[in-house]
Amino acid sequence: MNYSTPIKKKANIINSYGNRGMGLENDISETNKYYRINDIAIIYKKPTPITISKVDYPSRINAVIKEGYFRTPSTTDYNGIYKGKYIDFEAKETTCKTSFPLSNIHTHQINHLESIYKHGGIGFLIVRFTKLNLTYLITIETLLMFLKNSNRKSIPLEYFKENGYIIKNKYTPRVDYIEVIDTLYFDGGK
Amino acid sequence: MNYSTPIKKKANIINSYGNRGMGLENDISETNKYYRINDIAIIYKKPTPITISKVDYPSRINAVIKEGYFRTPSTTDYNGIYKGKYIDFEAKETTCKTSFPLSNIHTHQINHLESIYKHGGIGFLIVRFTKLNLTYLITIETLLMFLKNSNRKSIPLEYFKENGYIIKNKYTPRVDYIEVIDTLYFDGGK
Numbered sequence: 001m002n003y004s005t006p007i008k009k010k011a012n013i014i015n016s017y018g019n020r021g022m023g024l025e026n027d028i029s030e031t032n033k034y035y036r037i038n039d040i041a042i043i044y045k046k047p048t049p050i051t052i053s054k055v056d057y058p059s060r061i062n063a064v065i066k067e068g069y070f071r072t073p074s075t076t077d078y079n080g081i082y083k084g085k086y087i088d089f090e091a092k093e094t095t096c097k098t099s100f101p102l103s104n105i106h107t108h109q110i111n112h113l114e115s116i117y118k119h120g121g122i123g124f125l126i127v128r129f130t131k132l133n134l135t136y137l138i139t140i141e142t143l144l145m146f147l148k149n150s151n152r153k154s155i156p157l158e159y160f161k162e163n164g165y166i167i168k169n170k171y172t173p174r175v176d177y178i179e180v181i182d183t184l185y186f187d188g189g190k
Numbered sequence: 191m192n193y194s195t196p197i198k199k200k201a202n203i204i205n206s207y208g209n210r211g212m213g214l215e216n217d218i219s220e221t222n223k224y225y226r227i228n229d230i231a232i233i234y235k236k237p238t239p240i241t242i243s244k245v246d247y248p249s250r251i252n253a254v255i256k257e258g259y260f261r262t263p264s265t266t267d268y269n270g271i272y273k274g275k276y277i278d279f280e281a282k283e284t285t286c287k288t289s290f291p292l293s294n295i296h297t298h299q300i301n302h303l304e305s306i307y308k309h310g311g312i313g314f315l316i317v318r319f320t321k322l323n324l325t326y327l328i329t330i331e332t333l334l335m336f337l338k339n340s341n342r343k344s345i346p347l348e349y350f351k352e353n354g355y356i357i358k359n360k361y362t363p364r365v366d367y368i369e370v371i372d373t374l375y376f377d378g379g380k
Contacts, residue, residue, distance in 0.1 A: 115229075
């Protein structure tokens with residue numbers, strides 16, 4: 001099944017609105033499709049929240065939005081289920097070579113991930129250092145520990161190296177974060 | 191904490207776009223807020239998926255959508271976590287007094303709920319018969335059984351009475367579906 005074309009097309013459309021780090025988003029989108037098609041996990045990206053202020057409404061089917069605004073998301077971008085467990089994460093890219101600026105994540109997203117963790121779910125961040133071609137998974141537990149013990153405005157790359165988990169570059173799936181989740185929470189997937 | 195005003199306001203705005211059954215949606219929105227504030231469950235409605243075809247983009251913060259279209263959702267409207275379990279459901283209203291027309295749900299939404307069930311999550315429909323003021327929860331397991339054994343284009347009210355679970359009308363929370371989930375999956379919440 002060839003499903004790469006429509007995804008790339010979509011990425012290009014959205015890309016033209018402002019280079020929102022679509023490389024990683026596109027890779028995760030294809031990875032999630034791979035997981036769904038192979039019945040490994042059911043994980044989707046949530047739609048971008050939009051406040052609509054004007055709509056042309058000639059009929060129910062033909063509604064055209066004429067004015068709308070991007071809203072700050074209340075939660076993270078991705079959630080779903082893997083091996084019966086609730087999965088929830090946010091994915092971010094940075095062009096910085098030495099650290100990940102915390103301004104990239106909203107405080108309410110961190111609070112949301114903390115709630116998920118407290119309710120027994122698996123919460124994490126995927127962070128890609130684009131110029132180094134390195135992608136890390138860092139659990140919410142680890143992130144909260146960092147925030148508790150530091151006043152820094154960014155997480156050093158070294159911290160990811162020591163406390164995060166590298167997600168290897170692969171062809172299929174491109175960002176195999178489930179491999180890390182298996183190691184951390186499911187005894188290596190055995 | 192009074193949080194009813196902004197929700198009602200939002201509901202009214204969206205209502206003007208086409209009476210999409212906002213009574214139940216509004217009730218579930220307040221119920222989910224109640225669950226979150228009281229740290230019972232973390233469940234959100236996903237944003238409506240929109241395809242954006244034109245954006246005024248003077249700066250990153252001031253983007254204005256000038257043309258967009260409503261997309262068919264790939265999944266259900268609501269998901270989240272309760273007692274470590276993944277929860278996923280769709281909510282629908284009908285003005286019909288004798289049955290729930292299946293045209294109200296997309297086939298891919300039923301398939302999605304079936305996948306969730308197979309992956310160990312809790313999937314269901316909430317159906318409100320507005321003219322009877324009756325709200326039912328029906329599990330995906332039960333819905334699949336009905337679809338397997340029937341060629342009908344609607345589910346009779348009788349079927350809900352026999353195989354569904356009534357969600358009582360309450361003041362707070364308005365649609366306490368977690369009470370039913372407790373009975374079905376958590377030994378009555380004990």
